[in-house]
Amino acid sequence: MLRLRRVEPAAALWADRATYDDRLIFHTRPWLRFVAEAQGATPVLAVVEDGGETVGHFTGLVSKRFGLRLLGSPMAGWTTSYVGFLLRPDVSRRQALEALMPFAFDDLGCAHLEIRDRRLTLGDLPGLGLQWDTAPTAVISLTPPENDLFAAMASACRRNIRKATKSGVVIEEVPPDDPSFAAEFYDQLRDVFAKQNLVPTYPIDRVRSLMSCVGPSGNLLLLRARDAAGRCIATAILPWHHRTMYFWGGASYRADQLSRPNEALIWHALRWARTRGLTEFDFVGGNAYKAKYGTVEVPVPWARRSRSPLLAGLRDAAKQGFALKQRATARLTRAR
Secondary structure, three states: OEEEEEEOOOHHHHHHHOOOOOOOHHHOHHHHHHHHHHHOOEEEEEEEEEOOEEEEEEEEEEEEEOOEEEEEEOOOOOOOOOOEEEEOOOOOHHHHHHHHHHHHHHHOOOOEEEEOOOOOOHHHOOOOOOEEEOOOEEEEEOOOOHHHHHHOOOHHHHHHHHHHHHOOOEEEEEOOOOOOHHHHHHHHHHHHHHOOOOOOOOOHHHHHHHHHHHHHHOOEEEEEEEOOOOOEEEEEEEEEEOOEEEOOEEEEOHHHHHHOHHHHHHHHHHHHHHHOOOOEEEOOOOOHHHHHHOOEEEOOOEEEEEOOHHHHHHHHHHHHHHHHHHHHHHHHHHHO
């Protein structure tokens, strides 16, 4: 039987976590600092034990809503992706997930749990009282030669990358302390959401927090696309760690999309990651437009469990309420 035991962060603990092959940037100190700052949440670190021997680690954060303690690993809306477990290859993820239940609800006294673990499968979930969404993500293997990566893209995507070059689009790598980048990205993000009569789902301070917390680690690639006149027309935010680069966010002005800066940004990121030995690019979510880059869809279930059906209903109602608020804010913005 596996059990989870909460531990305090210490140098030896972080050193041990860094030995696990399934580690992600979302398990690191800088990333946890970012999520904690953005969400007003408290990080929770635990070791997974088998008969007193440490065989893995769990990462999460506890937040409070309406007086209730919620354990997110992560929670929806936190603008972070898979967290969950670090485990030795011979340890069952289902058994670790089963051990998480008493830890979350009894040891931590939480009323609600959500988890999205990169290596959990749909077969790990039945019989544990969980609800889940399949929540697939789109990934690209970076192991083939560069020419093969390019050839795997849809022909229209390849043409758009060439068109960006011919149009004079230039991609810049931006230092994480650049004072203008967050404002450029967020202004373009507003334009992206306006296309759907919506407003961004998070404030500009979320971008600034990400840059200040994760940027100094060296694991954050910021890209800016300039047109032939030198004007910034698109941006991308791409954290990376261990084997994988992640697409955290991208934005561009609708009026400049004929220059195809978005495709140029992704192509630059793929080559940048590959030359540094990374083996995977993860779009952190599935979407039809991503298929043009030659992606493969991978199911990564997002599971949740509440102490009572009422809490589960409140969670779904809060999600619907957020969507309604977003549309109402967009209408007020247009009216002004």
